Amino acid sequence: xxxxxxxxxxxRAARPAPEGVSEDAMRRLAQxxxxxxxxxxTSDLTVxxxxxxxxxGFRPLGLVLGSSVYHVGIQLARWSKNQELTKLSxxxxxxxxxxxxxxxxxxxALGADGIVGVRLDIQFKEFGSDIAxxxxxxxxxxxxxxxxxxAGTWLNNKGKPFTSDLSGQDxxxxxxxxxxxxxxxxxxxxYHVAHQRFAQVLSNTGRNVEIEPFTQAxxxxxxxxxxxxxxxxxxxxxxxxxAVQLRQHSHSWGTHTTEFFAIGTAVRPLxxxxxxxxxxxxxxxxx
Numbered sequence: 001x002x003x004x005x006x007x008x009x010x011x012r013a014a015r016p017a018p019e020g021v022s023e024d025a026m027r028r029l030a031q032x033x034x035x036x037x038x039x040x041x042t043s044d045l046t047v048x049x050x051x052x053x054x055x056x057g058f059r060p061l062g063l064v065l066g067s068s069v070y071h072v073g074i075q076l077a078r079w080s081k082n083q084e085l086t087k088l089s090x091x092x093x094x095x096x097x098x099x100x101x102x103x104x105x106x107x108x109a110l111g112a113d114g115i116v117g118v119r120l121d122i123q124f125k126e127f128g129s130d131i132a133x134x135x136x137x138x139x140x141x142x143x144x145x146x147x148x149x150x151a152g153t154w155l156n157n158k159g160k161p162f163t164s165d166l167s168g169q170d171x172x173x174x175x176x177x178x179x180x181x182x183x184x185x186x187x188x189x190x191y192h193v194a195h196q197r198f199a200q201v202l203s204n205t206g207r208n209v210e211i212e213p214f215t216q217a218x219x220x221x222x223x224x225x226x227x228x229x230x231x232x233x234x235x236x237x238x239x240x241x242x243a244v245q246l247r248q249h250s251h252s253w254g255t256h257t258t259e260f261f262a263i264g265t266a267v268r269p270l271x272x273x274x275x276x277x278x279x280x281x282x283x284x285x286x287x
Contacts, residue, residue, distance in 0.1 A: 021105050025065075029109050032062040043139040045117055049168020053116060053139075056175040057146025061110045066102030066136040069125070070095035072251075081194050082217040084224060085257065088190035092259055096120060096186065099136040100163070107161045112140035113154035114162035116171050118184055120263065122251075130252060138163065146175065149270035156182045157236055164265045166243055174242070179267045182236045186263040187228025191221035193256045221260045222246060229262040238266035 032041060042063040043050060053060065072091050099120070107115050118138035125131050140161065148154045156162050164171060164181035174181065194213055225246065233241050244264035251259060 021066075021102055021109070025106060026109065029062060029064075029106060032110065044137065045139050045168050049117065049171075052168045052172035053141060054144075056172045057144055058113070058116070058141040059144040061107075061112050061140040061142055064103050064106035064110070064112075064115060064138060064140045066099040066104070066106065068095050068098035068102070068134045070098075070132055070134060072130050072132060081192070082213060082220070083192050084221070085190045085192055088253075088257075088259075089188050089224075092190060092261070093186070093188040095132070095134040096136075096188070099134040100184065103136040103138060104160050104163065107138075107140040110140050111142065112161045113143045114164065114181065115140050116164055116166065116181075117168065118163050118165045120165070120184070122249075124252065132251075138165075147270070148180065151268075154180065158183070165263070166265055170243065174267065175270075178270045178273070179239075180270050182238050182266040182268050183232075184263060185229050185232035185236070185238075185241060185266045186261065187225040187230075187232070188259060188261050189221045189224040189228070190253075190257065190259045191217060191224075193217040193258065218260075221258070222262075225260040225262040229264060233264075233266040236266050237268070239268055241266050 032039060041060045043060045044063055045053060045060065050060065070091065072088065072095070103115065103118070115138040118136060121135045121137075123133045123135065125133060143154050146154070154162060160183075162181045163184045165184055166174060166181065171181070194217065229241065229244070241264040244262065247261045247263070249259050249261065250257070
């Protein structure tokens with residue numbers, strides 16, 4: 001086993017790293033040698049997912065990732081007012097976008113058409129309660145017999161590889177149904193929920209009653225996150241968004257400040273005649 005030298009292997013020209021992508025990452029990607037005889041790939045797909053992605057007409061190239069360690073600051077809010085904390089909303093979105101764009105840059109360096117099985121995680125570090133690492137990980141794939149339809153390319157209208165957080169099974173079903181993923185679209189809203197005054201708390205003691213300011217605050221925050229996700233899909237000229245998830249996290253801000261994060265895969269039609277296979281019944285043999 002040879003030790004890494006920190007240099008490109010002989011005979012392979014060094015490529016400059018895209019902005020935010022480390023030289024170490026570019027060396028790792030160069031070792032995958034996509035398209036060359038005897039080349040290897042890396043993937044976090046399960047065996048079943050791998051086989052279904054291949055069945056859909058795509059060949060895995062390698063595991064790609066993006067990272068952003070971000071200081072999420074604070075924003076003061078009125079104690080008794082429902083309001084969005086716009087600076088925090090922008091920070092949470094920007095940090096995720098940096099991680100996603102670096103993952104896409106790695107996929108582009110491999111010549112990928114898309115990234116499947118994307119995971120977008122947040123990990124708060126020991127450096128401080130307000131410092132978090134935003135991580136995007138997925139498997140870059142290349143079309144290997146899959147027809148992109150009239151568009152003539154699997155790249156989205158931003159000229160980047162498509163991204164999708166669908167499982168291998170769902171990705172195969174989507175392609176078979178005549179749709180293609182465009183991009184992971186997302187919306188973020190960090191919202192401060194007003195505190196109840198002491199008199200309000202006392203008046204509700206022992207009663208079953210809706211706390212309308214809380215209801216309205218959470219409703220508004222979810223709507224802001226959803227509308228921002230939808231705006232991204234419209235910018236991509238998508239027909240719709242599938243597998244939408246609406247997540248809520250308090251992170252490190254306390255009980256009255258929370259983030260609503262909406263994410264899903266924007267899709268486009270591959271053809272006009274969406275002939276969807278009739279589902280077949282599968283009986284489990286497990287007792």
